[in-house]
Amino acid sequence: MKDFWKRTFRQALPLFIGLTLTVITFFIIFRFSGLKQEINLILAILKPFVYGGVMAYLLKTPYNWIESRILKLFKKRTGLARGLSVGVVMILTLVVIMFLISMVVPALVESIGSIINEIPAATATLEKTVAKVAEENKVLGNYINQGIEAVNKSGVDWLKKKILPELGGLLGGFANAFGSVFGVLYNLIIGAIICIYLLLGKTTFARQGKMLLYSFFSRETADKLLDEITFIDKTFVGFFGGKILDSVVVGIICYVFCLIMQLTLGMKNAVLIAVIIGVTNIIPFFGPFIGAVPSALIILMDSPVCCLIFIIFVIVLQTVDGNILGPMLLSGSVGLSGFWVLFAITLFGGLFGIPGIIAGVPIFAVIYDFFRRWVYRRLKRNGITEYLPEQAAEPGAVPDAEKAADPEESLKIIR
Numbered sequence: 001m002k003d004f005w006k007r008t009f010r011q012a013l014p015l016f017i018g019l020t021l022t023v024i025t026f027f028i029i030f031r032f033s034g035l036k037q038e039i040n041l042i043l044a045i046l047k048p049f050v051y052g053g054v055m056a057y058l059l060k061t062p063y064n065w066i067e068s069r070i071l072k073l074f075k076k077r078t079g080l081a082r083g084l085s086v087g088v089v090m091i092l093t094l095v096v097i098m099f100l101i102s103m104v105v106p107a108l109v110e111s112i113g114s115i116i117n118e119i120p121a122a123t124a125t126l127e128k129t130v131a132k133v134a135e136e137n138k139v140l141g142n143y144i145n146q147g148i149e150a151v152n153k154s155g156v157d158w159l160k161k162k163i164l165p166e167l168g169g170l171l172g173g174f175a176n177a178f179g180s181v182f183g184v185l186y187n188l189i190i191g192a193i194i195c196i197y198l199l200l201g202k203t204t205f206a207r208q209g210k211m212l213l214y215s216f217f218s219r220e221t222a223d224k225l226l227d228e229i230t231f232i233d234k235t236f237v238g239f240f241g242g243k244i245l246d247s248v249v250v251g252i253i254c255y256v257f258c259l260i261m262q263l264t265l266g267m268k269n270a271v272l273i274a275v276i277i278g279v280t281n282i283i284p285f286f287g288p289f290i291g292a293v294p295s296a297l298i299i300l301m302d303s304p305v306c307c308l309i310f311i312i313f314v315i316v317l318q319t320v321d322g323n324i325l326g327p328m329l330l331s332g333s334v335g336l337s338g339f340w341v342l343f344a345i346t347l348f349g350g351l352f353g354i355p356g357i358i359a360g361v362p363i364f365a366v367i368y369d370f371f372r373r374w375v376y377r378r379l380k381r382n383g384i385t386e387y388l389p390e391q392a393a394e395p396g397a398v399p400d401a402e403k404a405a406d407p408e409e410s411l412k413i414i415r
Contacts (some may be wrong), residue, residue, distance in 0.1 A: 048187045052194025056202070059239060063089045063199055086199045090192075104275055230368050239362040243282055250321055251278020257313055265305040269298055277314070283320075284361050285341055288318040336365050 043050060067085040075083045198205070214222045255274035261267040273295045280291030292314045300307040336344070341361055348360025379385065 048190035049194055049361060051187050051191025055191055055195035056198035057236075058240070059089055059195065059199065061241065062092070069090075086196055089199070090196065104271060228370075231369070235365055235369075239365070243284070245322065246325060247278050247281040249325060250281045250317065251275065253317060254278065254313075257317075258310075261306055261309065264310075265303065265306055267299060267310075268302050272331065273298065273310075283345075283357055285345055288314070288321075292318075297374055309394045310382075336361065336368060340364065340368060 063085055066088050067081060070081045070085050070088075071078065074084075122351035210222075210226070213225060213341075216222075217225065251274050254277040255270060258267060258273050262270050276295050277288075277291045280287045283290060292311070296307050296311055299310050344360040344364035345357055348356030348363065350356070352360075
């Protein structure tokens with residue numbers, strides 16, 4: 001009787017697991033909006049920890065470099081070396097942020113102020129141009145006058161029906177905006193404190209993570225999982241580090257060009273244009289176009305000739321960046337074709353907004369590499385090697401990310 005129940009349990013277990021996974025899949029597909037709301041609620045509560053984790057991950061590489069140098073001076077006093085390393089990296093980060101703010105913000109304020117001051121003159125010039133065209137071409141002038149009258153009429157109705165009723169909630173909007181700014185500052189401050197704790201205790205956290213991993217899985221499986229974690233870390237560090245450096249270089253090149261244009265042709269707002277181009281360049285694929293359009297419009301308000309030259313420059317700059325500078329700095333960190341980059345941005349951007357657009361490419365690169373190696377294993381298992389790369393097709397060969405892990409090597413991500 002005991003054997004009967006054992007056999008029954010073994011036969012029923014796969015069916016139970018299959019039904020459970022089916023229910024979970026059904027819930028995720030048809031209740032995704034509710035699940036997403038719950039996830040957003042949890043993230044909102046833990047937002048300081050999210051900020052701190054992101055800060056610690058971004059500062060991990062410079063922290064490791066500084067710690068390795070300080071440890072040479074304090075060979076046996078590792079605690080003191082870690083504390084000094086955290087202090088140095090946080091101070092350097094604060095100095096860099098303050099330097100950028102002191103250099104960029106005044107120039108941005110001046111540029112935005114000049115743009116606001118130039119709007120009336122640009123509007124007057126546009127009105128003169130329209131009046132001149134209408135005077136020279138009566139038919140076209142009639143259409144223009146009809147359009148202006150329609151805009152004026154609809155504008156009055158829009159003010160009465162939309163703007164005036166909503167002015168009552170303007171004060172509440174300012175209060176909400178102030179609350180949002182205060183909330184962001186609070187999360188950043190608490191996140192910075194959490195970042196310090198994470199950097200100081202990252203070795204302990206990593207050791208605890210390995211203990212947990214080896215307690216749930218066999219040594220072989222745990223080693224493979226550590227390999228995967230190492231690969232994910234290399235992909236993310238390579239992508240974000242290379243992309244930030246690439247954006248800085250692109251911004252500097254754009255600033256130098258705009259400065260030359262300012263000295264020779266009198267173009268204005270060089271700092272503002274360079275900041276827009278550099279910051280939007282962080283966004284893969286669409287970033288250059290997102291930054292080029294408002295920059296060109298800002299320049300167009302001052303000089304159409306400079307705008308045309310700037311558009312040609314941006315096309316050349318993005319061609320050089322996409323074919324030479326970007327691949328050299330990213331060093332093939334994601335290994336995705338342009339089609340899959342566009343697919344990743346569209347998918348993750350639609351699901352998670354701006355964070356999905358920025359982080360979607362390395363996330364999809366990890367998923368893509370996992371399935372690629374899974375397909376390689378299946379093909380080799382079935383004896384089909386004509387579709388495999390030469391290295392993977394060799395007997396006994398395994399993809400690089402599947403090589404046996406050295407436990408110390410796997411810990412590079414936390415050192």
